[in-house]
Amino acid sequence: xxxxxxIMYMSVVLKHADRFNTGYxxxxxxxxxxxxxxxxxxxxxxxxxxxxxxxxxxxxxxAQGTCYYVIYERRHDVRLTRIVAPxxxxxxxxxxHVAKGFHHHWVAEFIxxxxxxxx
Numbered sequence: 435x436x437x438x439x440x441i442m443y444m445s446v447v448l449k450h451a452d453r454f455n456t457g458y459x460x461x462x463x464x465x466x467x468x469x470x471x472x473x474x475x476x477x478x479x480x481x482x483x484x485x486x487x488x489x490x491x492x493x494x495x496x497a498q499g500t501c502y503y504v505i506y507e508r509r510h511d512v513r514l515t516r517i518v519a520p521x522x523x524x525x526x527x528x529x530x531h532v533a534k535g536f537h538h539h540w541v542a543e544f545i546x547x548x549x550x551x552x553x
Contacts, residue, residue: 437542438463442549457487459501468549470500477507484523492520500548505529506536517544 438447445465450458451474459473473492475482482505495501496519505516505526515538517531533540 435461437538438465438545441539441542442466442546456485458491459488459495463545463549465546466549468500470502470545470548471495472501472545473503475503475505477505477509479509489520489523492523496520502544502548504541515540517541 435447435449438445442463442465445463447461447463449461451460459471461472461474463470463472471492473488475484492501492503501520503516503518503520503523503526505518507514507516507527513535515533515536516526516529518526518529522529531544
């Protein structure tokens with residue numbers, strides 16, 4: 435979230451996630467007259483939880499606007515960051531949007547570009 439605030443000056447970044455609410459994405463970013471939704475997952479040599487209601491909401495949000503999964507992946511000593519459209523969650527490991535390491539600034543840059551390319 436801090437990387438978003440650094441890269442997108444005056445952005446509004448809201449965290450929605452807590453342990454009681456699982457039906458919608460973790461955070462929103464509003465900047466440059468656009469709002470996007472982001473669900474963050476962590477893969478650590480075993481599959482992350484993707485509740486059905488949350489995934490349905492992400493798919494619906496993506497159909498009407500911008501919504502992505504950010505997946506921080508650790509497989510033994512290899513760390514990657516992936517950005518995946520909800521429709522592609524079943525094949526997330528083949529995502530074309532991938533960066534080495536847990537790269538928060540790369541994610542913020544991706545978010546920035548998604549906002550500038552809206553409309």
